[in-house]
Amino acid sequence: MAASEKATTDRTEAIGAEQPQRGATLPERAQVVVVGGGIIGTSVAYHLAHAGLRDVLLLERDRLTSGTTWHAAGLMATFGSTSQTSTELRIYTRDLYSRLEGETGLATGLRQCGLIELAIEPGRLEEYRRVSVFNRHCGVDVHEISPREVAELFPLARTDDVLAGFYIPDDGRVNPVDVTMSLARGARMQGVTIIEGVPVTGFLRDRATVTGVRTAQGDVAAEYVVNCAGMWARQLGALAGVSIPLQAAEHYYLLTEPIEEVDGSWPVLEDAASYGYYREEGGGLMLGMFEPVCAPWKVDGIPEDFSFGELPPDWDRMAPYLETTMSRVPITSRIGIRKFFCGPESFTPDLLPIVGEAPELRNYFVAAGLNSIGILTGGGIGRTIAHWITSGSPDIDVTAMNIDRLHPYQANPEYLATRTVESLGLVYSCHYPNRPAKAARGARLSPIHHRLVAQRACFRDVSGWEGADWYAPEGIEPEVGEQSWGRPPWFGYWESEHQAARTGVIAMDMSFMAKFSVQGRDAGAELERISANRVAGEAGKITYTQWLNEGGRLEADLTVTKLDDEQFWVVASDTAHRHAGTWMRRHFGDAHAFVTDVTSGYAQINIQGPRSRELMAAVTHADMSTGAFPFRAARLIDIGFARVLCIRITYLGELGYELHIPAEHAVHVYDRLVQAGQPLGLRHAGLKALASLRMEKGYRDYGHDIDNTDTVAEAGLGFAVALDKPGGFVGRDAVLAQKGNGPLRRRLVQVLLTDPKPLLFHAEVVSRNGRPAGYLRSASYGFTLGGAVGLAMIDADEPIDQKYLDAGNWTVQVGDAVYPAVASLRPLYDPASKRVQM
Ligand SMILES: Cc1cc2nc3c(=O)[nH]c(=O)nc-3n(C[C@H](O)[C@H](O)[C@H](O)COP(=O)(O)OP(=O)(O)OC[C@H]3O[C@@H](n4cnc5c(N)ncnc54)[C@H](O)[C@@H]3O)c2cc1C
Numbered sequence: 001m002a003a004s005e006k007a008t009t010d011r012t013e014a015i016g017a018e019q020p021q022r023g024a025t026l027p028e029r030a031q032v033v034v035v036g037g038g039i040i041g042t043s044v045a046y047h048l049a050h051a052g053l054r055d056v057l058l059l060e061r062d063r064l065t066s067g068t069t070w071h072a073a074g075l076m077a078t079f080g081s082t083s084q085t086s087t088e089l090r091i092y093t094r095d096l097y098s099r100l101e102g103e104t105g106l107a108t109g110l111r112q113c114g115l116i117e118l119a120i121e122p123g124r125l126e127e128y129r130r131v132s133v134f135n136r137h138c139g140v141d142v143h144e145i146s147p148r149e150v151a152e153l154f155p156l157a158r159t160d161d162v163l164a165g166f167y168i169p170d171d172g173r174v175n176p177v178d179v180t181m182s183l184a185r186g187a188r189m190q191g192v193t194i195i196e197g198v199p200v201t202g203f204l205r206d207r208a209t210v211t212g213v214r215t216a217q218g219d220v221a222a223e224y225v226v227n228c229a230g231m232w233a234r235q236l237g238a239l240a241g242v243s244i245p246l247q248a249a250e251h252y253y254l255l256t257e258p259i260e261e262v263d264g265s266w267p268v269l270e271d272a273a274s275y276g277y278y279r280e281e282g283g284g285l286m287l288g289m290f291e292p293v294c295a296p297w298k299v300d301g302i303p304e305d306f307s308f309g310e311l312p313p314d315w316d317r318m319a320p321y322l323e324t325t326m327s328r329v330p331i332t333s334r335i336g337i338r339k340f341f342c343g344p345e346s347f348t349p350d351l352l353p354i355v356g357e358a359p360e361l362r363n364y365f366v367a368a369g370l371n372s373i374g375i376l377t378g379g380g381i382g383r384t385i386a387h388w389i390t391s392g393s394p395d396i397d398v399t400a401m402n403i404d405r406l407h408p409y410q411a412n413p414e415y416l417a418t419r420t421v422e423s424l425g426l427v428y429s430c431h432y433p434n435r436p437a438k439a440a441r442g443a444r445l446s447p448i449h450h451r452l453v454a455q456r457a458c459f460r461d462v463s464g465w466e467g468a469d470w471y472a473p474e475g476i477e478p479e480v481g482e483q484s485w486g487r488p489p490w491f492g493y494w495e496s497e498h499q500a501a502r503t504g505v506i507a508m509d510m511s512f513m514a515k516f517s518v519q520g521r522d523a524g525a526e527l528e529r530i531s532a533n534r535v536a537g538e539a540g541k542i543t544y545t546q547w548l549n550e551g552g553r554l555e556a557d558l559t560v561t562k563l564d565d566e567q568f569w570v571v572a573s574d575t576a577h578r579h580a581g582t583w584m585r586r587h588f589g590d591a592h593a594f595v596t597d598v599t600s601g602y603a604q605i606n607i608q609g610p611r612s613r614e615l616m617a618a619v620t621h622a623d624m625s626t627g628a629f630p631f632r633a634a635r636l637i638d639i640g641f642a643r644v645l646c647i648r649i650t651y652l653g654e655l656g657y658e659l660h661i662p663a664e665h666a667v668h669v670y671d672r673l674v675q676a677g678q679p680l681g682l683r684h685a686g687l688k689a690l691a692s693l694r695m696e697k698g699y700r701d702y703g704h705d706i707d708n709t710d711t712v713a714e715a716g717l718g719f720a721v722a723l724d725k726p727g728g729f730v731g732r733d734a735v736l737a738q739k740g741n742g743p744l745r746r747r748l749v750q751v752l753l754t755d756p757k758p759l760l761f762h763a764e765v766v767s768r769n770g771r772p773a774g775y776l777r778s779a780s781y782g783f784t785l786g787g788a789v790g791l792a793m794i795d796a797d798e799p800i801d802q803k804y805l806d807a808g809n810w811t812v813q814v815g816d817a818v819y820p821a822v823a824s825l826r827p828l829y830d831p832a833s834k835r836v837q838m
Pocket of ligand 1: 035036037038039040041059060061062063064065066067068069070071072073074075076198199200201228229230231232236251252253342343344345367368369370371372373374375376377
């Protein structure tokens with residue numbers, strides 16, 4: 001029997017046992033309405049109920065699982081991610097599915113038969129070795145095994161070219177329909193009402209807060225709504241004015257006739273190099289595929305009546321990939337094919353799920369866009385949403401999956417159609433550190449973009465902007481080149497940009513930074529209220545600050561510049577753009593404080609390095625002497641025919657200035673800077689140099705080395721907190737409470753390898769005296785310090801201070817190799833910040 005038939009049958013049996021109400025009378029209100037009864041919606045409802053919310057209503061358009069869930073292959077893999085969040089979601093989900101039957105009496109079909117990832121190419125072997133170390137640190141039991149052992153576990157696989165297998169005995173497979181039904185029953189046992197056959201057709205709102213849903217059977221008032229409508233989520237979100245950039249794409253698997261040799265106890269096998277995974281199904285094999293170039297489906301909207309649907313397979317397009325996939329298990333090309341199945345699954349622009357409260361509408365949550373791992377992370381996603389709703393904030397790092405990282409233009413059909421083409425294939429591509437996104441490029445350009453092209457910038461996608469990453473010298477093409485884990489061909493160019501910033505002067509285009517003008521009588525007071533630092537003191541001054549939630553965890557890391565009593569300039573990183581904007585608007589409420597997003601109206605060029613003052617003095621009549629223009633000063637200055645907001649601040653640890661230039665003047669100002677910079681040896685520097693420079697100085701980057709799970713003290717940002725400022729600030733009580741708890745046992749620590757050769761990227765495990773203590777949240781190469789350097793959150797069972805760090809023997813594991821390191825709380829580069837104050 002084909003998997004699809006089996007799934008439908010299983011579903012009917014399960015429904016028979018369960019009987020969610022179909023066409024039942026709608027209640028007039030519920031505390032939470034969950035829209036969509038796939039794996040995600042049922043998991044959200046289940047977890048909301050377990051978190052204590054019993055007044056939960058789940059509305060399903062047709063029948064539970066009728067969207068994408070019914071035909072999923074049900075692979076359960078905890079291995080493979082270098083994100084702690086994703087790994088935790090996977091582990092939690094597997095554990096949940098293993099205990100669910102005990103709670104609900106309905107089997108989930110979980111078979112922990114094991115899973116093997118094959119490494120065929122050296123690059124992937126290196127990737128999996130690196131990932132293994134990190135995944136073990138997170139609690140995944142993964143073993144590197146030989147090709148012979150692979151052949152013993154999956155005898156039909158061709159192993160002549162296999163370099164190694166990575167075997168996770170506790171992973172395996174689950175029945176997606178059964179697990180959804182089990183979650184649904186678990187939810188109902190806790191009081192959740194599930195009604196099938198009721199499509200949500202609209203939303204009710206009061207100003208910027210959702211207040212319920214609309215259906216053909218009437219309205220239901222609700223405090224919270226959670227959009228779990230899978231591939232329909234985008235069009236459903238649009239009804240509420242919420243942008244949800246996801247797109248359905250064709251996704252395939254093939255089922256063979258029964259094969260005598262196949263044993264149901266075999267592990268699942270994945271061979272990304274062959275675009276395929278393989279597992280037993282109905283006595284034969286299932287071959288699932290992730291082809292490198294895929295096909296978006298129904299870009300203009302998913303049909304409302306598409307239920308338990310299949311798509312006609314595109315044999316011509318798939319044939320070459322299929323041949324490669326079959327070659328890993330050669331018997332499959334000799335045996336009959338029972339079914340070539342194609343179904344739609346949702347993909348997002350960055351291959352990460354869309355989870356969290358919509359920036360456009362308060363209390364409107366979204367959990368969709370699962371990029372083909374909705375089953376294996378579904379439990380964790382449901383738990384996260386439930387925690388977020390019941391406590392007001394998530395308890396895991398959500399910076400990479402928060403809906404507010406995405407921008408409305410990314411929901412444009414043409415953008416999604418273009419971008420999605422590479423999404424599916426990226427799941428199985430080797431995850432090299434400098435792998436660029438290729439599709440849908442050129443969406444957002446800095447006003448000086450063409451000038452940077454002329455300077456031979458190599459660009460990368462920075463939240464949709466073309467960000468100059470590094471510059472090729474004359475005669476060299478600015479191409480990323482072959483991907484590897486070693487030093488890239490442009491390592492030397494990167495180094496000279498880095499050194500130029502330390503010894504001379506550089507220009508860096510940072511126009512992608514999020515910029516807000518905040519104005520009004522209450523602007524200062526409101527910004528003071530949400531900022532941990534004192535931001536509304538002297539006019540003409542920039543302040544580095546964090547915004548905290550009531551629990552004292554970091555919500556934003558940014559600068560606030562006071563221009564005058566009623567005018568402020570707030571600058572955040574590109575990834576925090578919408579989060580920062582939303583945070584202000586929601587906190588300011590009806591106060592006389594108005595937030596205008598001026599990102600598009602201003603270019604930002606940073607002039608940095610010990611000779612930056614000389615350059616600035618050459619382009620302006622303003623007095624740039626340190627007495628007249630000290631560190632942290634912000635002034636409107638003249639450059640050529642333009643007026644520019646010049647702020648003396650640095651994110652790379654040198655004397656430097658950030659110039660905010662009206663977009664129409666940007667080219668003119670840039671040309672003046674370049675002209676005046678020539679005699680000073682001005683270099684263009686890109687984001688690679690920014691990363692290595694800031695990392696040497698230990699400057700934090702929100703969403704990379706600090707996130708919403710950290711406190712200011714743990715992140716080493718206590719110096720930026722004004723505990724004594726009048727009126728306090730949001731999160732102050734929590735900061736004080738942590739202070740009262742005594743010395744910290746969890747702290748962000750700078751880690752430098754003493755061997756100059758190895759590179760560090762992210763997620764390498766850091767040990768003290770041979771015992772894992774944390775992992776590098778981000779890393780780069782410290783050309784001035786002479787080795788790879790990163791920031792790691794370290795946990796200990798005793799207080800962490802420099803004495804503790806000095807007393808330990810620190811190492812970092814990179815794949816199979818272990819390298820000695822030094823660990824420091826103060827930045828290893830210019831700890832007293834003398835260069836910044838020059
Ligand atoms: C071929 C294939 C193989 C896969 N294999 C795996 C795998 O091995 N492992 C894995 O983890 N994932 C796998 N996936 C991915 C997985 O199936 C999805 O990520 C997951 O099912 C998504 O669940 P969902 O609840 O978000 O969406 P859906 O299952 O589509 O649920 C959304 C629900 O919302 C309902 N709905 C829509 N609009 C409305 C409305 N207006 N009102 C009320 N209800 C509405 C729909 O009817 C639907 O039931 C696979 C996908 C495909 C296509």
